[in-house]
Amino acid sequence: MRKGHKQRELAALLVPALLLTAALAAQASPARSAPSQEAATAAAPVQAVPGAQPATAGQPAIPIRNPNATPEQIADSLMAHQRYQAAIEQYKQAPKSSEVWNKTGVAYQLMFNLDEAARCYEQARKLDPKNAVVMNNLGTVYVSL
DSSP, X not given: OOHHHHHHHHHHHHHHHHHHXXXXXXXXXXXXXXXXXXXXXXXXXXXXXXXXXXXXXXXXXXXXXXXXXXXXXXXHHHHHTTOHHHHHHHHHHSOOOHHHHHHHHHHHHHTTOHHHHHHXXXXXXXXXXXXXXXXXXXXXXXXXX
């Protein structure tokens, strides 16, 4: 099999996972009920992401504007910025659930650490055996392996 074909095949497997992660992140963010709350949040001081690596020459530090964000919400934001290792560290601090294990598995899979991704997906499957998203993600890891 040619290298380009393998890359396209891998991309075809990872694109649905990325889209799913973005959709889950959008669902996890709380809806704002009033414009005044949005204005208050926008005026809040910018804080560094706790647990995230400091800025490097290639990537600036990612500020957050919501000091009440949960570790899972911070990790979802880091995932959107392709800061997978920092996201994993935040997911480790979040309360363990099938969804958190699945998101951690996605982060590992996007870093091509398929063994850890499979381990995380298996943990998610144990907590929610009928979750089709987890089963699909686990299947993509097995196909890749």
